[in-house]
């Protein structure tokens with residue numbers, strides 16, 4: 001059985017469904033099972049990543065598990081998993097571990113990678129670039145006034161569909177040959193915030209406005225207080241220079257299917273912006 005932590009999250013939700021549809025037994029972990037929406041046949045367990053000592057039973061009968069990012073007590077989690085006889089772990093790190101190791105996200109992700117590498121589990125590290133789903137930060141502005149006002153509208157970024165991160169995780173958790181691998185992954189094309197707004201408008205069937213708003217105080221606020229937003233299409237030139245790493249072929253190479261486009265993500269999630 002495979003354990004998916006952060007099962008209600010951007011990647012975890014897709015991973016639960018994909019593994020289940022491929023016929024694998026799945027245990028989905030959340031802190032609040034009343035909020036988990038999983039296919040019939042998936043086992044739901046409550047658990048807190050901050051309290052790994054309480055997760056012994058959650059790991060019962062688990063062959064491999066999925067961890068999204070640096071939330072919680074990772075050393076404790078790895079120790080509990082190892083003691084329960086778990087064989088594999090797949091960690092979602094970040095592309096910034098390679099391109100921006102000095103940033104909070106890059107540095108934290110590198111440390112998480114170091115921890116899984118030194119565990120006695122067979123580990124696979126995924127380093128995704130910016131998630132397509134980060135544009136949900138624009139939902140309020142789109143609903144209220146049909147407008148998006150990013151600090152820069154022209155910087156390209158190969159955003160990745162969370163379902164592709166999940167597909168990679170599913171392969172790594174269920175096949176031989178991914179142990180010790182680090183997979184940098186992006187979407188199939190580089191899109192600017194303006195391109196993404198256009199794609200969202202097409203999915204919504206309405207024209208949206210994209211206005212660059214280079215507000216220096218806002219840029220500093222984002223970089224200091226909410227570094228995650230810096231990957232949300234709210235690029236911060238000179239402060240957190242998120243120059244595109246280019247497009248990687250990892251998704252297609254590992255999963256055998258082309259990487260999903262931002263347009264696909266927008267069509268699947270248009271309801272979030274209505």
Ligand SMILES: NC(=O)c1ccc[n+]([C@@H]2O[C@H](COP(=O)([O-])OP(=O)(O)OC[C@H]3O[C@@H](n4cnc5c(N)ncnc54)[C@H](OP(=O)(O)O)[C@@H]3O)[C@@H](O)[C@H]2O)c1
Pocket residue numbers: 005006007008009010011012029030031032035047048049050068069070071072092093094095105109127128129130131134231232
């Ligand atoms: N967003 C990006 O562009 C991007 C890009 C590259 C890498 N990443 C990395 O991806 C990681 C997370 O991505 P995300 O923000 O999209 O989050 P996410 O994977 O969607 O995870 C959020 C989920 O984590 C669970 N969670 C949070 N705290 C928990 C706890 N103490 N115990 C158990 N579960 C807990 C929550 O589940 P419940 O509320 O149901 O318990 C929630 O559903 C970050 O580390 C980030 O560096 C993100």
